[in-house]
Amino acid sequence: MTAPAERSRPLRADAERNRRRILTAAREVFARRGLDAGLDEIARHAGVGTGTVYRRFPEKSLLIEALFEDRLDQMFAFVEAAATHPDPWEGLVEILESVTRMQIEDRGLKDVIFSGVGDKEVFRERRERFLPLVEQTMDRAKAAGVLRADVGLTDLGALQVMLTTVADFSPATRPEVWRRYLQILLDGLRADRAGSTSLLQPALTLDEFEAACGRGKHAGA
Secondary structure (H helix, E strand, O other): OOOHHHHHHHHHHHHHHHHHHHHHHHHHHHHHHOOOOOHHHHHHHHOOOHHHHHHHOOOHHHHHHHHHHHHHHHHHHHHHHHHOOOOHHHHHHHHHHHHHHHHHHOHHHHHHHHOHHHHOHHHHHHHHHHHHHHHHHHHHHHHOOOEOOOOOHHHHHHHHHHHHHHHHHOOOOOOOOHHHHHHHHHHHHEOOOOOOOOOOOOOOOHHHHHHHOOOOOOOOO
């Protein structure tokens, strides 16, 4: 006869496989839909029963914590590297660009940063490590005379909201057009600007703009 411990091993392996499937599915669903997505939707995407999801994660908040602790740590690593960039301006640009890109690619991450979910202790602790590094980078840029002296920490947060909103506005027609507006905003942040930066992304055409609004001949595309 098979020993009880041996009989239980496949079940433990199945449980771990299901857990990984749930985490993968949740990462994909939250990235696409944000944190409003429910556990039922995640279960369908994972190909498991809703009960399986609830056994592993009785509350959605536990699933969010499991996923986004790592994502915030990745963001912290980006900011930490940028904060020590030899060029203070380039370090600041790297922070704004990389953090914005991560939020555009992952709506769940944006929700963690800019909604009440981010007030959970596990996320608040990470924010308390993150924000001083951003302020340090801004102070270096101001001391170097390249960042306007009147720019505050919350200005960078507001700029991220603006840029991610642009990305939400035109995801199908021009998913990278937010970078055009990043360059325009960066020109406005510089204290020593002698001229205008060449914009790498062209403006949306009228047809593209109308399609982004859900109007015009391309709206159904």
